[in-house]
Amino acid sequence: MRIVFPLTAILLLAGCPNYxxxxxxxxxxxxxxxxxxxxxxxxxxxxLGDPAPEAVVSIDYLSYAESENLIxxxxxxxxxxxxxxxxxxxxxxxxxxxxxxxxxxSFVGTECSSSVxxxxxxxxxx
Numbered sequence: 001m002r003i004v005f006p007l008t009a010i011l012l013l014a015g016c017p018n019y020x021x022x023x024x025x026x027x028x029x030x031x032x033x034x035x036x037x038x039x040x041x042x043x044x045x046x047x048l049g050d051p052a053p054e055a056v057v058s059i060d061y062l063s064y065a066e067s068e069n070l071i072x073x074x075x076x077x078x079x080x081x082x083x084x085x086x087x088x089x090x091x092x093x094x095x096x097x098x099x100x101x102x103x104x105x106s107f108v109g110t111e112c113s114s115s116v117x118x119x120x121x122x123x124x125x126x
Contacts, residue, residue, distance in 0.1 A: 038082040038114055040105055044072050044093035045124045051076030052125060056094045063087025082107050082114060091121060098125040 044055035055072040061084050070078040072093070080089065086108050093100035100123035107116050 038107070038116055039079040040081075040116055040118075040120060042070075042072075042078050042080055042091060042093070042121045042123065044076045044078075044095070044100060045122065046095070047098070047125055049124065052093065052095050054095075055125075058092045058094060060090040061087060062090055080105065082116065085109075086114070091123070093123040093125065095125055100125055 042057050044052040044057065046052045051072075051074075053072065053074045053076055055076055055078075057070040057072055057078040057080070058067070059070065059080055060067045064084040064087060066084065070080070072078045080091065087106075089105040089107065090102055091105060092102045103121050103123060105116055105118065105121070107114060109115055
């Protein structure tokens with residue numbers, strides 16, 4: 001007696017190593033990759049060039065219309081983390097009535113790799 005399987009049954013049993021499932025909207029499932037958190041150190045200095053502890057670092061994610069404030073540590077440092085993916089981020093330090101110049105960061109990349117320029121910022125109160 002000879003058993004005959006249809007071709008689709010053979011493919012299902014063998015599996016397809018390159019199969020990428022489609023989502024209901026027609027897109028592909030998110031790629032699973034090892035990610036590292038990307039952060040940019042920002043140092044706020046006072047008018048004399050000394051660290052400005054507890055300076056408020058104002059961050060505007062221009063590409064996503066989101067913003068947040070970070071408080072610098074005792075060394076005047078805060079770390080901006082990539083939260084929304086590629087885009088431009090505008091940064092400014094504030095202490096009382098004094099403000100620093102406005103600086104911009106550019107996060108670029110894909111789902112599994114990203115970078116930022118510049119890699120660090122130093123802002124001085126004016």
